Amino acid sequence: MQYTCAVPMCPIDQLVDIARTAEEVGFTSIALPDSIFYMEKQAADYPYTPDxxxxxxxxxPWVDPLIAAGAMGAVTSTLRFYTNVMKLGSRNPLLLARQVGSVANLTNNRFGFGVGIGWAPEEFEWCGQPYAKRGKRVDEMIEVIKLxxxxxxxxxxxxxxDFDRLQMSPAPSAPVPFYVGGHTxxxxxxxxxxGDGWTSAMMTGEQLADTIxxxxxxxxxxxxxxAPFEFQAVCIDKFGVDGHRELAEAGVTDNIxxxxxxxxxxxxxxxxxxxxSMRRFADTYIHSGWQQ
Incomplete structure (x- = not known):
């Protein structure tokens, strides 16, 4: 099981140094969250909290995750990055293809594209995209970006x-993995x-095992x-070496x-x-040899 360090709601001026430390202590990846803006009033419930x-x-603080991946990739050489997850529904697939391809090239293929639909009607409508038929539209977006x-x-x-013949160069020299989020x-x-993998939001170990x-x-x-397939998990109730062992036994390949x-x-x-904190975590879990 690999370990990924997530950086939600992290002050922007800390990100580059966090990437350096994550690589130094042995994390495999950095998971980068996505939020375009904060609307004062929300038309829909946030799906991952009880209320x-x-x-x-x-x-x-938030930063565009693709820009963050480029900045953090510039100061590292082995650390991977992936969006966790980027909400596609409010964006344009051709522009995203240009951005994703650029990050993949600049990081020497150390980037994975975690994708979701998005939950907030305001993000769709205020960015000029319809909220209706969002699932089918995102399916088509994924097809376009991969193509x-x-x-x-x-x-x-x-x-x-709909577009006629075009080309974006240079294409990444290796396929960009797509990790699909969502619980439905x-x-x-x-x-x-x-997908090349699935990524969870906050779930219990029992829920993760059932979903896997x-x-x-x-x-x-x-x-x-x-086919190779990653199970990326954010678990809220499995702690300590024994808890992490249970997650690995349930099939989790990447613990976020x-x-x-x-x-x-x-x-x-x-x-x-x-x-x-990252160094203590690495000593306890990454370098302890518990998986051997």
Missing amino acids: GSRMWDENT VLAGGMVEFHGEFY DVALRRAARV GKLKALLAEYGRAD LVPWVFEGLGFDAPLRDKQD
């Missing part, structure tokens, strides 16, 4: 997007059908049972954590405290 409220406010990133002269004529049956089917079982059945249904929050520090804790 539908958001865990941040108008002053919480363009594969390189060469391509064209596309779909229900939502539709999202799980999307992950099994077109469903995904394995769906992968078999789509004839992909033997925020070490300083794990230790009771805030999202805005001082950089040095976060770095010390």
